[in-house]
Amino acid sequence: MTKAYDQFINLQKKLKEVSDLAGFSESFYNIIREPERIIEANIPVKMDDGTTKTFRAFRSAHSSALGPAKGGVRFDESVTYEEVKVLSTLMSLKVSLLGLPLGGGKGGIVVDPKKLSERELEALSRGFVRAINNYIGPRIDVPAPDVNTNAKIMGYFTDEYIALNGGKNDIATFTGKSTDMGGSLGRTEATGFGVYLTIKKYYEKIGKSLKGATFALQGFGNVGSYTAKYLVEDGAKLLAINSKDHNHPNSSYGVYDDKGLDIEKISEAKEKTGSELNIEGKKITDDEFFALDVDILIPAALENVIDETNAGNIKASLVVEAANGPVTEAGEAILNEKNIPLIPDILANSGGVLVSHYEWIQNISGSYWDEEEVRNKQEKDMGKAIEEVFATSEKYKVNYRQAAFILSLSRIEKALKLRGRI
Ligand code: NAD
Numbered sequence: 001m002t003k004a005y006d007q008f009i010n011l012q013k014k015l016k017e018v019s020d021l022a023g024f025s026e027s028f029y030n031i032i033r034e035p036e037r038i039i040e041a042n043i044p045v046k047m048d049d050g051t052t053k054t055f056r057a058f059r060s061a062h063s064s065a066l067g068p069a070k071g072g073v074r075f076d077e078s079v080t081y082e083e084v085k086v087l088s089t090l091m092s093l094k095v096s097l098l099g100l101p102l103g104g105g106k107g108g109i110v111v112d113p114k115k116l117s118e119r120e121l122e123a124l125s126r127g128f129v130r131a132i133n134n135y136i137g138p139r140i141d142v143p144a145p146d147v148n149t150n151a152k153i154m155g156y157f158t159d160e161y162i163a164l165n166g167g168k169n170d171i172a173t174f175t176g177k178s179t180d181m182g183g184s185l186g187r188t189e190a191t192g193f194g195v196y197l198t199i200k201k202y203y204e205k206i207g208k209s210l211k212g213a214t215f216a217l218q219g220f221g222n223v224g225s226y227t228a229k230y231l232v233e234d235g236a237k238l239l240a241i242n243s244k245d246h247n248h249p250n251s252s253y254g255v256y257d258d259k260g261l262d263i264e265k266i267s268e269a270k271e272k273t274g275s276e277l278n279i280e281g282k283k284i285t286d287d288e289f290f291a292l293d294v295d296i297l298i299p300a301a302l303e304n305v306i307d308e309t310n311a312g313n314i315k316a317s318l319v320v321e322a323a324n325g326p327v328t329e330a331g332e333a334i335l336n337e338k339n340i341p342l343i344p345d346i347l348a349n350s351g352g353v354l355v356s357h358y359e360w361i362q363n364i365s366g367s368y369w370d371e372e373e374v375r376n377k378q379e380k381d382m383g384k385a386i387e388e389v390f391a392t393s394e395k396y397k398v399n400y401r402q403a404a405f406i407l408s409l410s411r412i413e414k415a416l417k418l419r420g421r422i
Contacts, residue, residue: 004082010329011086018405021396027422028413035062035088040081041131043109045123055124059107059132060088061141065415068139069105070095070175070353070360072146073128075153079108090324091353094346096408098385100357105141107132113148125156133164138172138364144356145176155181172363175356184359186374187352192226193375194351194382195322198343199296200234201386202318211235214294216254216316218242219301220266220276223322223349227300228263236296238263242289243301246275254289257281290314299326306331314340321345336399344401346408347389354378 012033019029038060044052058081061069071091084106091104109128113121135141145154154177161173177183186193203210213236217224220241228238238261242254255261255277262279270276290297290306291313299305300322306314311327311334319335320343321327327335327342335342355374362368369377393403416422 002080002082004080004086007086007325008082011089014405015089015409018402018409021398021402022406022410024409024413025422028409028416031416031422032063032089032092032409032412035060035085036064037061037135038081038085039132039135041128043124043127043131045120045127047120048117055127056110057108057128057131058084059135059141059143060084060105061135062088062092062104063412064103065412065419065421066096066103067101068103068137069141070100070102070144070356071105071107072144072176073107073109073149073153073157074147075109075111075113075124075149076147077110077112079110084108087324090346092412093405093408094350094353095357096411097346097389097404098350098354098357098381099411100354102142102357105143106146107143108146121153122156125153126160129157129160130164133161136161136173137165138170138360142172142356142360143174144353151176151178151183154178154183172360175359175363177359182359182363184355184362184374185369185371186378187355187359188222189226189229190355190374190378191223191349191352192228192322193230193378194354195223195227195298195300195320195348196230196234197351197379197382198348198386199231199318199320201383201390202341202343205390209235212237213296214239215296215298216240216242216289216292216294218254218289218299218305218326219323220270221301224298224300225263225267227298227322228266232263239294240281240284240289240292241266241276242284242286243276245277252286253277254284254286255279255281256284256289256292286310287313292316296320298322302326304328306335308334311335312338314338316340318343321348324349332401342400344404347385347400347404350385351378351382354381 041057043055087106088104095102154174171182240256245251266276269278290310293315296318297316298320303325307328308330311331389403
């Protein structure tokens with residue numbers, strides 16, 4: 001069995017466990033345990049050398065109970081049918097947790113985009129839209145960027161969609177577009193800003209100040225760098241980063257400084273040398289990084305990095321899942337035993353999809369917001385979701401992940417009841 005298949009089975013187990021805990025019916029569980037619709041396509045692309053290659057592609061829409069599906073499309077060799085099922089289900093939970101009128105979607109093409117020329121990449125992107133055209137649209141399913149896709153690819157998607165549909169300028173069919181073609185201001189920093197907001201709210205709840213709080217951060221990409229920026233601006237101290245070793249792509253290490261790392265210098269090193277690790281400080285191993293005596297540990301790079309091999313050594317008093325799925329089930333069980341609270345990914349990194357939702361609203365209404373408006377709205381909307389997770393955790397005496405699942409599922413269940421589906 002593939003890793004993604006195991007993840008899907010584990011996710012179903014978690015959904016069942018939480019459904020039972022909150023008293024949801026078996027009929028409800030049977031609906032949400034599988035996505036509503038999965039499209040599988042074979043996309044032929046005429047390559048530059050004259051041959052034709054076909055690429056496997058998928059698009060899953062998990063639930064239409066609350067609204068159109070929303071979620072990214074990744075271009076990666078690791079994409080599988082099971083992976084899009086898992087990720088679209090988690091997207092349903094994420095958007096529902098934020099109280100958005102959306103369901104979860106996810107798609108992908110099995111391809112290494114680095115091996116394609118620009119023309120081949122554009123042809124593949126347009127072919128994907130032709131394959132799923134009847135099942136996307138502002139009120140059906142709204143794809144967005146994900147691993148190895150970006151605003152440029154959203155441009156190809158949007159252009160192809162408009163051409164296929166009689167020229168109707170439905171730019172709200174995709175989000176994550178460039179701001180020059182309808183993208184929202186504030187999207188780039190939205191996920192990191194949201195991670196910071198969850199930590200700030202947690203600190204307020206426990207009656208502590210972020211001033212002087214120490215943190216260790218894995219990954220200094222889009223999510224990690226903005227998370228660090230906002231935390232440091234609020235007085236927290238970044239003691240260590242961990243990232244990919246650019247000289248040895250299959251390994252990673254960390255850099256530590258007890259006086260605090262300077263994030264400007266990290267960004268500068270990344271820009272000038274290609275690696276955020278080319279900074280002054282003590283070189284530490286991955287194991288040493290995860291065992292650091294810091295207040296907050298933030299994995300913001302990859303999935304499955306905290307597991308049964310290293311969770312026992314964690315000394316941080318809060319773990320925040322800035323990346324998707326960085327803590328395995330076994331890792332989480334150990335954190336639970338050690339009473340180390342964990343803020344789950346579907347809450348911590350939900351700022352990105354929230355601002356994508358704002359893009360959708362702005363495209364549909366034709367009225368655009370400035371950066372301050374986006375920021376204030378994100379703070380308000382995420383603040384509400386965070387408070388609700390804390391309250392649900394207390395009400396049901398469950399951890400934050402279970403609380404987030406209960407909240408999300410209860411909204412989907414209510415909508416399904418009102419629609420007469422259960
Ligand atoms: P990114 O590509 O911008 O950055 C990834 C970072 O991880 C880089 O610093 C990279 O060097 C580091 N990294 C890669 N391999 C590593 C390894 N083996 N060990 C340690 N570090 C490694 O990606 P991102 O957009 O910041 O996304 C990070 C995570 O957050 C992913 O799990 C992604 O799915 C999730 N996420 C991102 C967004 C978003 O808006 N970008 C939204 C929700 C969730």
